[in-house]
Amino acid sequence: MHELSVAQSIIEIAEASASTQNCSSIQTIKIRLGEFTTIVPEALEFAFEVARRETLAENARLEIESIPMVTRCALCGTVNDPVREIRLLCPHCGLPLEIVSGEELQVEYIEVESESEGTEWIA
Amino acid sequence: MDRIEVKTNILKDNQQAAAQNCQLFEREGTVVINLMSAPGAGKTTLLEATLRNLRSENRVAVIEGDLQTDLDAERIRALGVRSHQITTGTVCHLDARMIARALAEFPVQGLELLIIENVGNLICPASYNLGEDFRVVIASATEGAEKPKKYPVMFNKADLVLLNKADLAALSGVDLAELEKNVREVNPNAKVVTLSCKTGEGLDAWLNWLRDAIASRKMASMNA
Numbered sequence: 001m002h003e004l005s006v007a008q009s010i011i012e013i014a015e016a017s018a019s020t021q022n023c024s025s026i027q028t029i030k031i032r033l034g035e036f037t038t039i040v041p042e043a044l045e046f047a048f049e050v051a052r053r054e055t056l057a058e059n060a061r062l063e064i065e066s067i068p069m070v071t072r073c074a075l076c077g078t079v080n081d082p083v084r085e086i087r088l089l090c091p092h093c094g095l096p097l098e099i100v101s102g103e104e105l106q107v108e109y110i111e112v113e114s115e116s117e118g119t120e121w122i123a
Numbered sequence: 124m125d126r127i128e129v130k131t132n133i134l135k136d137n138q139q140a141a142a143q144n145c146q147l148f149e150r151e152g153t154v155v156i157n158l159m160s161a162p163g164a165g166k167t168t169l170l171e172a173t174l175r176n177l178r179s180e181n182r183v184a185v186i187e188g189d190l191q192t193d194l195d196a197e198r199i200r201a202l203g204v205r206s207h208q209i210t211t212g213t214v215c216h217l218d219a220r221m222i223a224r225a226l227a228e229f230p231v232q233g234l235e236l237l238i239i240e241n242v243g244n245l246i247c248p249a250s251y252n253l254g255e256d257f258r259v260v261i262a263s264a265t266e267g268a269e270k271p272k273k274y275p276v277m278f279n280k281a282d283l284v285l286l287n288k289a290d291l292a293a294l295s296g297v298d299l300a301e302l303e304k305n306v307r308e309v310n311p312n313a314k315v316v317t318l319s320c321k322t323g324e325g326l327d328a329w330l331n332w333l334r335d336a337i338a339s340r341k342m343a344s345m346n347a
Contacts, residue, residue, distance in 0.1 A: 002215055002247035009133050017129045027124055031133065038250045038276050086275040087308045096311035105250075107129045114125055 003043040007051035013107045015056050023112035026057040030109050036069040036086070036102035060110075069102030137251055140219035144254025147226065152344045153234045154336045157253050159277065160261035161270070162243030165287045165320060167195050169261065169329075170240060172320045174204045176330050181337060183236040186225055188217040190242065205229075216248040217241050235337050245274035257282040257336065264292035268302040275309040283314045283332060290319040 014029045033039055041064050048062045071080045073090035080097070088097045132138060148155045160166050170185060177183050184205040187195040196208035207229040209221050217239065231237055239255065241248045260281040262270045265288050271278040278284065284306045292299050303315050316332070318325030 002250070005214070006133060009136065013129060013131050013133065013135070017127050017131075021125070021127055023125075023127075036276060036279075038246045085272065086279075088279065089308055089311050105133045107131050107133060109126050109128050109130075111124050111126050 003039060003047040004051060006039055007044060007047035010048070010062070010107055011051050011055050011057050014060070014110045017107075017110055018056050018112050021112065021114065023056065023114050025113045026060040026110050027113060028061050028063055028111035029057060029107065030063040030065065030111075032065045032067055032104040032106045032108050034067045034069065034102040034104035036099065037105055039105065041066060065108070067101050067104045070100040071097040072100050073097055134250065137219045140223050141252040141254040144219055144222050144226070148231065148237070148254060148256070151231050151234065152340055153231050154236050154257075154333075154340045155253075155255045156236070156238045156333075156336075157241060157248075157255035157258050158238055158261070159241045159245070159248045159258065159281075160243060160263070160287075161245050161266060164243070164261040164263040164266065166240050166243065166261060167198055168320050169285070169287060169318075170238060171198060171202060172323075172326060173238075173330065173333070174199065174202050176326075177236070177333065178202060178204050180334075181235045182233055183238070184229070184231070184234055186222065186229065186237065186239045188221075188240060188242045190214075195240065211242060215242055215244050215246070216251050217253060218251045219253050222253045235340075236333065245270065245277045249274075249277040249280050256340075259283045259285060261285045261287045262302060262306065263287040264289055264297045264299060264302065265295045267295070268297050268305055271302070271305040271309050278306055278309045278313070281310055281313050283316065284310070285325075285329060286315065286317040288319060288321075289317045289324055290322050 014026055018026050052058055052060055068081055073095055075093050075095050078090055078092055090097055158166055185199045187208045190211055193208035196206040199206035207225055209225055239253055258281050260278055286299055286302055299317055306315055316325050316328045318329055
């Protein structure tokens with residue numbers, strides 16, 4: 001269940017960003033998650049529910065953009081989107097394929113409620 | 124509501140710790156292998172066979188990763204080789220910070236080769252760089268020919284794939300050529316060695332690969 005430690009890392013990164021801007025709470029955490037990683041979105045969502053407790057992201061929504069795996073042959077330029085079976089040899093020329101996308105593991109942005117917004121409303 | 128751009132790798136802390144480990148290993152001139160496989164593929168048995176041959180030639184040590192027990196570290200110590208056990212509790216992989224903590228009490232000074240035996244698991248160890256020079260993944264014949272297709276990320280990240288328990292392939296109804304083809308499909312660049320710790324087949328090829336890695340590191344540090 002490594003998704004729990006991944007969820008904790010996501011929240012630590014988000015909290016670090018939020019604290020530089022004096023934010024009281026995080027509303028959204030947007031991540032980019034490649035299909036050719038070892039992280040399963042459903043498991044990550046579940047782990048996130050647990051990991052966000054008692055953090056600035058307590059009420060945050062985790063938005064996962066799933067990035068498909070795309071491969072390309074350096075020689076003939078054939079681009080593939082392997083769905084069911086990963087095959088990193090070009091079906092035309094037999095050369096190793098390069099992975100164009102699918103390995104992303106990134107916190108893209110966060111959406112926050114700033115401290116000042118809250119106090120302005122009270123005032 | 125404000126949007127703050129973050130654009131940070133989720134595993135950044137691990138990447139940083141791995142880079143620090145890597146710097147330390149380079150400074151000491153130590154070649155580091157991250158040895159990974161499913162549970163029961165023969166990692167520790169392969170290590171025993173490896174160390175019986177290399178312990179007289181090279182200064183070598185082993186870090187063992189398991190959820191529980193120090194049985195594997197004991198097996199290595201029984202051969203007269205330094206070893207350190209990391210027990211992860213429930214964590215299913217080693218990460219770079221665990222290695223950094225281990226190195227504080229298990230120094231690598233003067234070592235030519237450090238082999239880190241990861242937790243038996245073909246999934247998340249693939250995502251956690253430890254600062255190693257090479258990733259070696261074992262697929263044993265008894266696991267069937269399809270493992271590389273089912274766990275493509277792990278096999279894709281390997282520098283060397285060892286097809287272990289070759290002596291049991293026929294008994295297990297597994298075609299080693301098919302297993303090798305499946306490795307190549309997810310990792311066309313990996314070197315593949317078929318071996319059996321029982322018969323000794325392929326053991327020299329593996330040992331020579333390690334010797335070459337150690338020699339290259341020595342050459343590099345002499346030129347530096």
